[in-house]
Amino acid sequence: MIPYKKQAYKLLHQGAIALAQVEGNGIQIDTDYLKKCIFKTEKKIEKLKHKLEQGDVAKKWKRVYGWKTNFNSNDQLGKILFDHMGIEGGVLTKSEKQYQTDEKSLMAVNHPFVKRHLQIKKLQKALATYLKGIQREVVDGFLHPFFNLHTTTTFRSSSDSPNFQNIPVRDKGMGKLIRTAFIARPGRQLVELDYSQLEVCIAACYHKDPVMIEYISDPEKDMHRDMAMECYLLSAKQVTKDSRFYAKNCFVFPQFYGDWYIDCARALWEAITTADLKTEKGTPLKEHLAKQGITELGNLDPDEKPRKGTFERHIQQVEKRFWQERFPIYDKWKKHWYSKYLGQGWMLTKTGFICQGFMKRNEVINYPVQGSAFHCLLWSLVRLVKEIKKRKMKTLIIGQIHDSILADVPPEELDDFLVLAQDVMTTQLVKEWDWINVPLSIEAEVCPVGGSWVDKEDVEIPK
DNA sequence: AAACAGTGCGCG
DNA sequence: AAAGCGCGCACTGTTT
Numbered sequence: 001m002i003p004y005k006k007q008a009y010k011l012l013h014q015g016a017i018a019l020a021q022v023e024g025n026g027i028q029i030d031t032d033y034l035k036k037c038i039f040k041t042e043k044k045i046e047k048l049k050h051k052l053e054q055g056d057v058a059k060k061w062k063r064v065y066g067w068k069t070n071f072n073s074n075d076q077l078g079k080i081l082f083d084h085m086g087i088e089g090g091v092l093t094k095s096e097k098q099y100q101t102d103e104k105s106l107m108a109v110n111h112p113f114v115k116r117h118l119q120i121k122k123l124q125k126a127l128a129t130y131l132k133g134i135q136r137e138v139v140d141g142f143l144h145p146f147f148n149l150h151t152t153t154t155f156r157s158s159s160d161s162p163n164f165q166n167i168p169v170r171d172k173g174m175g176k177l178i179r180t181a182f183i184a185r186p187g188r189q190l191v192e193l194d195y196s197q198l199e200v201c202i203a204a205c206y207h208k209d210p211v212m213i214e215y216i217s218d219p220e221k222d223m224h225r226d227m228a229m230e231c232y233l234l235s236a237k238q239v240t241k242d243s244r245f246y247a248k249n250c251f252v253f254p255q256f257y258g259d260w261y262i263d264c265a266r267a268l269w270e271a272i273t274t275a276d277l278k279t280e281k282g283t284p285l286k287e288h289l290a291k292q293g294i295t296e297l298g299n300l301d302p303d304e305k306p307r308k309g310t311f312e313r314h315i316q317q318v319e320k321r322f323w324q325e326r327f328p329i330y331d332k333w334k335k336h337w338y339s340k341y342l343g344q345g346w347m348l349t350k351t352g353f354i355c356q357g358f359m360k361r362n363e364v365i366n367y368p369v370q371g372s373a374f375h376c377l378l379w380s381l382v383r384l385v386k387e388i389k390k391r392k393m394k395t396l397i398i399g400q401i402h403d404s405i406l407a408d409v410p411p412e413e414l415d416d417f418l419v420l421a422q423d424v425m426t427t428q429l430v431k432e433w434d435w436i437n438v439p440l441s442i443e444a445e446v447c448p449v450g451g452s453w454v455d456k457e458d459v460e461i462p463k
Numbered sequence: 464a465a466a467c468a469g470t471g472c473g474c475g
Numbered sequence: 476a477a478a479g480c481g482c483g484c485a486c487t488g489t490t491t
Binding site: 070072073074075076124125128129133151152153154156157158159160161162163165166199253254255256257258259260261262263302360361362363365366367369370371374402 | 476477478479480481482483484485486487488
Binding site for chain 1: 468469470471472473474475
């Protein structure tokens with residue numbers, strides 16, 4: 001992909017300058033905490049490793065591998081579990097060179113040794129990639145991650161040394177361990193501004209599906225709740241926060257990215273057990289589905305027509321209705337956009353970039369959306385950096401994560417900054433780019449003075 | 464010693 | 476016919 005329109009070139013040029021300033025500003029790190037945390041985590045890992053090595057499985061492992069024994073080796077782990085211990089259900093990786101030993105596969109093994117092994121692996125990830133990775137890059141108490149505009153195929157950004165765009169947050173324990181190290185400058189506070197469902201909005205700018213635009217524009221409507229109702233056969237009242245969450249992440253988003261019913265059905269079905277999904281009155285969803293004639297998952301065999309009464313068949317029908325009845329215009333756009341690419345071998349994004357070369361169908365559908373969504377953030381960041389300078393504010397932009405901005409703000413500037421950011425990111429941006437045909441909105445999170453990045457809390461943006 | 468492929472895992 | 480997109484980083488094990 002190369003910048004094509006003059007506007008596209010200009011955006012990257014100004015973006016590079018603004019991001020260089022962001023890099024220069026840097027993020028303050030609580031180096032004392034970091035040091036102590038590394039020490040503690042190392043001790044914890046040592047203890048767990050010691051316990052692990054006492055057990056029978058470890059002894060067997062040492063007998064088999066002798067001096068080559070390496071408890072970090074996934075290849076060895078797989079062979080010990082599935083070949084030497086005879087545990088059933090080992091699955092080979094795509095290249096068939098070793099067994100799959102990712103967290104999900106191993107959870108299915110359900111063995112105390114494996115549980116401890118996973119726990120150690122998680123802590124080692126936290127220690128090696130994050131705690132030590134951050135410490136290695138700190139200079140005079142500040143971290144200066146790079147933000148690149150020249151590395152990705154979609155013309156999103158990337159970040160490295162360290163990567164600021166994948167700091168743990170979903171796992172609460174891990175999030176706390178790492179994010180406690182990220183602090184604001186003395187007497188100031190961290191502020192994070194996120195676009196709400198930016199990629200969904202930008203996709204709508206391409207396909208212009210009126211039903212989707214309605215979902216985005218009407219705060220009363222809720223796409224993920226509606227799909228939870230369909231996937232799990234619930235009434236609006238019966239949908240819980242959890243069932244909505246899994247409908248969103250196992251069906252809606254995967255469908256937007258080009259997934260298909262087989263994998264969606266598997267994920268939705270597994271979620272019922274692993275997340276203990278129930279109706280609002282507490283009926284387990286498997287029981288609830290059984291009452292409506294769905295008693296099993298099905299074989300999930302692509303070459304086989306799904307049988308009646310299987311969840312697989314149900315989701316196949318949900319998928320069909322999703323594209324043919326709920327979002328037919330979106331569906332048509334996908335087909336048209338792809339066939340246009342097949343005809344000419346390239347495509348032009350809303351932000352003026354050309355994507356060219358060999359691309360798979362799902363890539364053709366996704367690249368323009370992903371790129372343009374990030375360009376909304378980049379344009380806003382450029383404008384914000386300029387406005388802050390013009391107004392002689394002390395606020396500093398210190399990072400960016402695809403659809404969000406992190407700033408280090410003095411409390412006396414907080415309200416002004418929130419108002420300014422909202423104006424730039426929603427009103428000014430939409431004014432600048434007339435192809436944006438849906439309202440954009442942002443959410444703000446603020447950390448207390450003296451707190452750290454873990455302590456962020458939602459705040460209302462003043463009018 | 465350096466480079467490479469493969470696997471896994473963190474984020475949007 | 477294919478079957479979810481984009482990244483960076485650590486680590487194993489092999490090849491150069």
